[in-house]
Amino acid sequence: MSRFTEAPIGGAGIGLRTKHYQDVLSGQGAQLQEVIENRPPVAWFEVLTDNYLGTGGLPRHHLHQVRENYPLTFHGVGMSLGSTDPLDYGYLTRLKALIEDFEPAWVSDHLAWVSVGGRYLHDLIPFPYTREALDLFAQRIIEVQEFLGRRILVENPSTYLSFTNCEMSEWAFVKALVEQADCELLIDVNNIYVSAVNNGFDPLEYVRAIPAERVREIHLAGYEEMGQYLFDTHGYRVRPPVWELYRFVLDQLGPTPTLIEWDNDIPDFSVLLEEAAKAQAEIDRLEAAA
Amino acid sequence: MSSLRHIQALFCESIFEDQSGSAVNELSRYITPRPGLSPQDHVKIYRRSVLAKLAEALSEIYPVCLKLVGEAFFSAMAHTFVRQTPSRSPDLGEYGHDFGDFIEGFEPAATLPYLPDVARLEWAWHRVYHAEAAEPLDPESLARVPADQQGRIRFHLAPSSRLLKSIYPVHRIWQVNQTEYDGDGRVDLDDGGIRLLVWRQGFDMHINPLDEGTWYVLKSCRDGNDFATVCENLEQRAPNADISAILPELVERGWISSFSL
Incomplete structure (x- = not known):
């Protein structure tokens, strides 16, 4: 029996950002204060687990206050699932304790690696989609799932390069991976679009190949035009072509919980609510048609 | 490979x-x-x-x-x-x-030249902010330690605290550079050095300047010395300080949060 609200995850959620926790002390943490005091109508919040690895302190205290009123999902980058280093059980142990503490509906990480040789890049680095990588990646997910005692979701990242020695497409890799590792998926529609433009593939071909029954969640965010490429800034409203692709994805997958992410130049909370309402409207449209 | x-x-x-x-x-x-x-x-x-x-x-x-x-x-x-x-x-x-x-x-x-110590103060703040909170020390459990064992007690500082010393007035530099500060922004570097404790009380962050005696007691405890050695250190470094006044205050403020024998 959960100590918290047992409301299931559904509809449009918002990515909760902790960078303003400290500001709350001086009355400037607008977003957090908004969430804790005014309890805005948000279906659920997703938190960046890697910001709560500390043993205690204010971030966890604030997160407890949020958890009292909202369902949560966990999202991180620290598993480094594509790395050729050994799994970091120190990290996984801290993550497991955090899961026990906050009871998230699910836990996700990325189709990427962030560390090698004990050095952490804290950024999602792609790898060549080969059989070797597939076996390694699947094996690591199996070990993580065993350790955590639950399935995890894996998210497709934005990529800014592709490797010459790939043996398959990203979507073929993803399809094979979920079978081999028995994991679930978090589909980032913005990332599919950004990667497609940057690496010259057809985003619709990717979407058509997604194993719908494995998808638990969708991410949306705003990219930035850099001239020669698109960058996954998470600092803008969701762009029109991504909304368009999102509608296509929903038609493929059916109504799916969708999260708005915003990490840079975080706007007034009302802007996040507007973006979430737009996603909710698309989900509602689909449900009404069903 | x-x-x-x-x-x-x-x-x-x-x-x-x-x-x-x-x-x-x-x-x-x-x-x-x-x-x-x-x-x-x-x-x-x-x-x-x-x-x-x-x-x-x-x-x-x-x-x-x-x-x-x-x-x-x-x-x-x-x-x-x-x-x-x-x-x-x-x-x-x-x-x-x-x-x-x-x-x-x-x-x-x-x-x-003061910039490295300002950075060290900010690091201390950052770690204290994220540190685990400690339960206060129970004075009765301390009173139960037999008199002949008291010299062997090792006092431990609260995990949500950090000691910091500088030959520059870094506390003042830190204060006048806070976003909400609107007083006189001048700092006289000749104000001299300072000994500080950065700590958290519940969820409130504090930076306290320490007198010499308090500093040496806390530092000596932090370095893992037993109480007899702490008293000796204090006697040498700050002969006018009174341990019987300092210790209860450290416990009451929660700066010392546990002890071991």
């Missing part, structure tokens, strides 16, 4: 290497060029992103240093630091602990 491990090692080197670019040149043969973007350009996107993320983490931990030197200088200083200091933990909150030591050896910052 597997080809995947080889590519990852090259990638990591490419992020941190100097202008020579030997790693990125070798990595390039694994990367598909695109119109307008060479393989090196592709890697540069990641290089910029990784280094910016680490530098951004420093600017969040060290806002007063940033304010003191300005954004352009801070960014250059932070980038020099991150290129030579890889992160060793998945927790970005543990990154940058030795930034103060780095600044001390960073030639362009030599005109601001």
